[in-house]
Amino acid sequence: MIEMDVNRQARYQALRLQRFYLAQLIYGISYLIIAVTWATGSYTGSNAMAMSHYLLGFGSQAVFFVMFKTGFNLRFKDPSLTSAQIIVALLLQTYLLAFAGPVRSTILVAYCLILLFGVFQLSRIAYLAHAAFALVCYGSLVVINMHFELYPQTLSIALLEWFVLACFMLWLTILGSYIRELRERLQQRHTTLQQHQQSLRGMMEQLQNLASTDTLTGLPNRRYFLDEVHRRMALLGNGQTLGLALIDLDHFKRINDLYGHSAGDDVLQSFACIARTNLRGDDMVARFGGEEFVVLLGNCDLATLQHCVERIRMNFANTHHPSLPESAHCTMSAGLCLIHPEDSLEVRISQADEALYRAKAGGRNCSRIHEDVYA
């Protein structure tokens, strides 16, 4: 959870830096404009003033850069520092306009470019406040110019420019609201989609569980068991073997006939429980079908397999089943064999079945080993 938060934070921080670099493009353009206006003699300030634009630009942006790089920006309510970046840019833009000479009206559009950066981050009210601040900046510049007669411009032209700028700002505000609404809607859809995905994942898990589990005993079913054996066979090293035991409850039909189907179900559940508790964590017991079960032991020899199956057999034979009378005893028979990495599983299962048949024929309540070259 904490790691996820750290990752998300790093991603957001990278995005903030990207947006900062994008803003530097506008600064680059303005540096170029200053150089061109200065070189063509349109710049109305002194050389020192022309230099001061660069110093202020680089200085202010260096501060923002260090804040992002050191994570100092995270201490603020809005870590993207959008408002601060826009205000600094608006002030620098106004300062540039003061000396831009005849190209001033063309550079006015930069106010709108600067405000564009707030479209995603600022609320509608904050956005309006920043647009108003831009208009106040430019209005103040016009008033100062008029008062000190620094720039040859009639009041009507100045007011017209201010009005056009205000119209653009208004349009930007409307566009900003629209984009923000779209973004919020998209975010909402994204959240809903994630919730759907999560519940789908949960349902898939449930379905997979249902498809691989026997509902009566809660044990893995035949299909899951076969998949699992194949998977484990593929992982077997040279000379390693898996232990396989095919188990069948003795005279189970009789239990059903004598005590009812539900008593038979209880016995099946009871066997499942006994088998499970007598196996180690990575061993496996599955319901193979009907009253037939199968046990799989990871990397074991015949002695271990036999020992384990005998333990289950004895426990089962000594268990009293509450749904059966005191005198009734249930037993099981088992056929055992080993599985080698290169074996055919079908062949091994039929060999275990053959051994099971011998156990039944030999009087039941016992286990027999399939004897072949391996075993």
Ligand SMILES: Nc1nc2c(ncn2[C@@H]2O[C@H](COP(=O)(O)OP(=O)(O)OP(=O)(O)O)[C@@H](O)[C@H]2O)c(=O)[nH]1
């Ligand atoms: N109660 C219950 N009985 C089941 C279930 N699945 C299979 N059976 C019964 O298990 C019995 C199996 O009988 P048989 O195949 O004749 O074998 P058996 O009576 O155990 O005799 P042996 O295997 O020769 O010892 C049948 O009567 C099936 O109806 C189940 O889920 N619940």
